Amino acid sequence: MLELRAITAGYDRRDPVVRGVDLTIAPGESVGLLGPSGCGKSTLARVAALLHRPDAGQVVIDGEAARGWRHRAPREQRTAFGVVFQQPRLSADPRLSLTDLIAEPLRAVGLGSEVAARVAELTPVVGLGADLLGRRPHEVSDGQLQRACLARALVLRPRWLICDEMTAMLDASTTAALVHAVEAYRAESGAGLLAVGHDRVLLERWCGRTVQWTDLVE
Template identity: 60%
Template sequence: MTVTTDDTVHGAAAGGLAAQRVTVAYGRQRVLDRVDLHIAPGETVGLRGPSGSGKSTLARVLALLHAPDSGHVTIDGRPVGGARHRLPVALRTRVAILFQSPRSATDPRLSLADLIAEPLRATGASRDQASARTADLADLVGLTPDLLARRPHAVSDGQLQRACLARALVHRPDYLLCDEATAMLDASTQAHVAAVVTDYQRRSSAGVLLITHDPALMSRWATRVVELPPP
């Protein structure tokens, strides 16, 4: 089944991040079948669907972490070929993703400061540049200097997710994909993460993909909602 929205073709031509007829299979199981989805600069697209419908897989494809079996991703109308480090730095850093489980997404050997700075160092930033950017983002997401010196096992899930959010914003992405990013957080941390993302979006006109099972968050945040069918 093809999942599409009325503005997919128009939006892709006008700019934005788009999946076009994306198909992904794991072995014999087809998870996504010719899916179309477009995220325009400045808008928040909600993505809903039952478990197993491919929401997280679609997010990883859009984040340029997983190459589809067929179809392609476009950024500002230009097809993207390949994934991960096969892509130029200037291209792959335009999209960032914030996962549901911060512990699965982080290296337990690194301090929170190093986790945040890791993408900058991987792309050639100097130690001073990485340190300054890390300090700014830590302040933005509400991490104190004593927390930055700790490793993941020594902080809460909420504190670790704040570090992951800072890491996601470190390259000032044009598109931020939130895959159940607040599901494991308490209400206070949920509100803070949502506020940081919303403020970043307002200042940068970033496009946001929101995957959540929280209907209140979806209705409050999403500009429009796309449904993925059952697997």
């Protein structure tokens, strides 16, 4: 179970963008979080993924309270999450080839020996051609780069996926392919999903349960 309990968070303690929010996601469940741009849903997603420390409240992962944030989170909690952001060019190191981009989490936890096997396993899952793997981000399209970012999110086989506006900048065919890849992984692994977005039709088709931002804050 992933539990967000009374989360208050933001970037200025005097004016938080998230106030007292509760949200629970069961293992294997897919939850869509629907709300307009700027309402605070991306901040909540970052808190859920242990990337942003809340000002108040608690994140509980599989019955255990979060014990740190970002690089200070314990490895077993940090690696429980795979995250895909809205803008792949802001979340990808421009110096890395796509292979090295996908492999970043493996190398960070000392599993560099698994890079070749995991990249070969994941690239067809996300629909990324082998001919693209040696290219850098500026040499591929937004859709191709987001496919690599999704592979990076899956490479450590996380128990929880956070997709924050993952498809907002993509065309319909790439959106469908990435959603299919996420669902294939969830079916195989039993991972839970929090999908953040403002496209009601997409979230309601994708997720088993869709939560309105206004219902969380009222």
